[in-house]
Amino acid sequence: MVGPRHARMIIPPTSVHTIERARLVALVEHRPVVVLAGMAGYGKSTLLAGASRRQQVKGAAIWLGLDDSDRSPARLVADLVTAVGLSGVEELASDLEPLRASAPRAEPLILVDSLLEVLYGAELPVTLVLDDVQELIGAKGSIELIDHILKWAPANMRVAVAARVAPPLRLQRLRLDDRLTYLRHEQLAFTPEETSEAMHTAGLHLDAETVESIHSATGGWPAGVRMAILATRQYGEHRQVPTQLRRDQALAEYLATEVLASLSDDLREFVLDATLDEQVCPSLVDSVRGTRNAEAMLERCVADGLFLSRRAGDAEEAWYHWHPLFAAHIHRRVVADYPERATLLHAAAADWWSAVDAPTAIRHAVAAGDGERASRIFANRWLELLLQGRTDAMLQALEQVPEGSAYAGDAHLARTLVLVQDGNTDDAQAQMHGATDAAALLPPEARPEFEDRMAVVELFRTGYGLGLRAAATPGAALLERFHQAEHRPDPAVLASVQMFVGMGRTRLHAEPELTLSMLRSSAATAHDTGLLALELSALAEWCIPAIAHGRLREIRDVAVDVLARADERGWVGLATLAPAVAFLGFLDYWQGNLEEARAQLDRSLTMMLPFDSDLRVLILDYLTQVCLELGDLATARRYITEIQPLVDSDRSARWWHSMLAALEGLVLLAEGHTREAVALATQPMTEPEYPMARAHRAKVLAHAGRPVEALAELDLMPRGRLVQVDCLARCVEAEARAQLGRPDAHASLEQALAAAGPDELFGPFLGGGKRLANLLKAHLDHGTAHATAVTQVLGRIASGHRRGPVGEQLTEREHAILRYLATNLTNEEIAKAEYISLYTVKTHLAHIYQKLGVGNRRAAIRRAAELDLY
Incomplete structure (x- = not known):
């Protein structure tokens, strides 16, 4: 009969619902030593019990579940001898009897050696399982005995060790000799x-x-x-x-008895405080606890497998993730057993999170019973949330703000903007009335800033209702009001208005220098106050008016950097970043990268603000041109149809009519309706002129065999405003002059090449047709200062592609960085491997994403695999 003492030396029975985990079975039985480290409930004993029963079929399995008594080396050895005897191997019985007799008097190490000698003599394979080794932590003598067994175990013996924390054993030599399999809770968790x-x-x-x-x-x-x-x-x-x-009482009791009770006092107290949030970092935990050792304690929890993992990433401060069920139940216990402590923790957490994430801060303030604090945080941060595109998060935060707060007016303002976005103008007006009434309840010192936020909401309502151009004038007046006010406006408010006015002025094509300055100022204000989403939005918008300055590659670098930084925060689809994506599409079109241009422009359409009709028309304009160059006439015609109602609306800029007419002429010409195309191209232009309109009209006339009229059209076109338009105009001019047999065609072509060279604007040459290609070949013989550019264009024309393979566009360094993407290395680790800065890695990644036409790392890996770039 097996007594209570011997029960822990018997292999545990199999549960009826145990599943066979083949992936782990193979790992457990692969090497002579296996260590399983993970908190309670990760199936360590179940896994090893299954391995032991399989071992019994072909040999012997020895099981010993350790307890506090085994901290004595003598007792540990005695238990080992007993466990071997209970394994049922008859051939060992006679050799074990002397060991049992001498166990009370023998030196433990000598007795272990004697036991190993007995096992050496066995002709069958043996598995020794030592379960619950965490019981021996701090028991130096017993740990040394297990180390001795691991070092001198016979060749026919496999040793399996299971512990709830990383056991303090000497495992390095076993690793170096490839004799160790070490499984942590990450591997032990169910797939x-x-x-x-x-x-x-x-x-x-x-x-x-x-x-x-x-x-x-x-x-x-x-x-x-x-x-x-x-x-x-x-x-x-x-x-x-x-x-x-998260509410299950049985699970709560399991965690309390099996996990919390097993921790040391200092670690238990730390866990009770640090599980306040599922996602934590050292500065947060130190802030709520009033300590400076959080990082060391968090790392201790990770090392011990205490339901905590370190998140990979490039953040300056490490972030950790508690198992959600563990964090939920531990914090519920704090609230139940230590309510005053829980209140203080939540209040401290609200202060810390208020500068990091407003919804989380509000949640903690409400949990602390401080509705006024929750309302104040919402008032200070809701506009920033909205600008980040986090409407859902803002609404969730709004639901937590208590009724009757002195800051209730901001709840009305937030709801106003949400309703305006949804097109619900009547309810939005009612919310504005509510905001006005609530303003009367504010303390006098809080009213000026609230009135500023009201003015911003009114400005946004104007932009949403009448278009961005309509918001430029009232926005400028609001900025002047801020300038003259005695109080300093909130940075988020000031930067928002500056950006909104800059957007309106961009749509008006008004004073580009002033517009660029205003957008730069908005970005700088947002940067100085940590409003990253607003900073990136202002820089994204800056890319559009900056086109007038040329240096398109420099603008591209800004756009790529903006999108890369947004991607790090998960803001890839943020509506206010659409101008940066659109710019990359514009640039790809002018560089002749048509498929990439189409992808970027399509993406920008899905992102942009719904009321930004001017940007929508511009994107559709470029998409029409891209489709024409690709020969997709049906889609080009569809885009023309989409543009028409936008141009005919009351909000439309007058110059869009000349753009649409020019586009229609190009489409008609491509469809074979030459007479109709020429008739449209020769109609007098009565509206203000769109920059590319005359170049497109001239292209229609030149390709229709009417070079004199094409040149006359180009003579009326202002030059020097946009380098890409100048390049197109010079290409058309060269074609028309060549048709007339004029030798100055080469002068026009040289001017076009000079305009194209710095930014590789080869699109106009690639789209010029066979006549321009022949002219380029003759231009080489004629003599040119841009022979390399001509050769590149002719090479792309000859290959039948509008651009070279993606792999050829990547630099050598970008190829090297690309190869790292398929690994699990973080950006910081890539930087260390390549001996470059983290910023440089991010810049390379941004360029790689842009060249591959993707938005993130996972998509880049897939695209690179498709192109066989690895």
């Missing part, structure tokens, strides 16, 4: 497939979405999945299980 199998084995046949939600809620923690199975049976409503698990 999505294993979670699904566990559900199925338990008789639960759930849909894939429900299983995925349960796997996400539990993080693959096997004990959590088991609790989910029980909760599913208890509550019946499958889709509510993730929520119920």
Whole structure:
């Protein structure tokens, strides 16, 4: 009969719902030593019990679950001898008897050597499992005995060690000799497939979405999945299980008894405080605890497998992620057992988060019972959230703000803008009346800033209702009011108005120097106050009027950098970044990279502000030209149809009519309707002139065989305003002069090449047709200062591609960085490997993304694989 003492020397029985985890079985049985380190419930004992039972079929399995008594080396050795005897190997019985007799008097190390000698003599394979080794932490003598066993174990013996924390064993030599498999909780966690199998084995046949939600809620923690199975049976409503698990009392008791109770006092106190949020960083934890050792303690939790993992990334400060169920239940225990402590923690967290993430700060302020603090945070940050495109987050924060607050007026302002975005003008007006009434409740010192925010909302309503151009004049008046006011306006308000006015002036084509200065000022104000989304939005908008300055590659670098920095924050689809994406599409068109241009322009259309009709017309204009060059006449005609109502609307700029007429002529010519195209191109221009309109009209006339009229049209065209338009005009001029047999065609072509060279604006040459290609060949013989450019253009024409392979466009350094993307290295680790700065890595990545036509790392990996760039 097996007594209570011997129960921990028997292999645990298999649960009826245990699943076979083939991927881990192979790892456990691959090397002579395996160490499993993970907190309670990760299936360590279950996994090793299965391996032991398999070992019994062909040899012997020795099981010893350690407890506090084994901290004595003598008791540990005695238990080992007993466990070997209980393994059922008859041929060892006679050799073990002398060891049992001498155990009370023998030196533990000598007795271990004697035990190993007995096992050496066995002719069958042996597995020794030492479970719960965390019981020996701090027991130096017992740890040394296990190290001795690992070092001198016979060749026929496999040793498996399981512990809830990283065991303090000497494992480095085993690693170097490739004799060790070390599995942490990340590997021990269920995969999505294993979670699904566990559900199925338990008789639960759930849909894939429900299983995925349960796997996400539990993080693959096997004990959590088991609790989910029980909760599913208890509550019946499958889709509510993730929520119920956060409240499940059985799971709470399990964590309290199996996890918290096993921790040292200092670590337990740390965990109770540090699980206030699922995502934490050292400065946050130190702030709420009033300490300076959070980083060391967090790393200790990671090393001990205490339901905490370090997040990969390039942030200056490391961020950590608690298992969501663990954090939820531990914090519920704090609230229940130490309510005053929980209130202080939430209040401190609200202060820390207020400068980082307003919704989280508001949540903590509400949890602390401080509604006024929550309202104040919302008032200070809601506009920034809206500018970040985080409307949902703003609305969630708004739901937490208590009614009747002195800052309730900002709730009305926030709702106003949301309603305006949705086109609900009547309800928006009602909310503005509510904001006006609420302003009377504010303390006098708070009213000026609130009135500033009201003015911004009114400005946005004007832009949403009448278009950005209509907001330029009232926006400028508002800036003048800010300048004359006694109080300094809130930076978010000031930068927002500056950006909005700059956007309006850009759509008016008014004073580009002043417009650029205003957008730069907006970006600088936002940068100085940490308003990154606003800074990036102002810089993205700056890319459009900056086109008038030329130096398009420099503008491209700004656009690429803006989008790369936005991607790091997950703001890829932010509406106010659409101008940067559109600019990259414009540049690709002028450089002759048509497929890339089409992708960028299509993407910008999906992002942009719904009321920005001017930018929409401009993007559709370029998309029409791209489709014409690609020969996709049906889509080009469709875009013309989309442009027409925008141009005919009351909000339309008058110059768009000349643009549309010129586009229509190009499409008609491509469709073979030459007479109609010429008739349209020779109609008098009665509206203000769009910069490219005359160049397009001249192109229609030149390609229709009417070079004299084409040249006459170009003579009326102002030069020097836009380098890309000048390049196009000179190309058309060269074609027309060549048709007339004029020798100055080469002078026009040389001027076109000079305009194109700095930014490689080869699109007009590639789209010029066979006649221009022949002229370029003759130009080489004629003599040119731009022979390299001519050769590149002719090479691309000869290859039948509008651009060379993507791989050829990547620099050698970009190729090197691209190869790292398929690894799991962070940007910081790539920088160290290449001996370059982190900023340089990010710049290279931005250029790679732009050249591949993608927006993030994962898409770049896929695209590079498709192009065989690895």
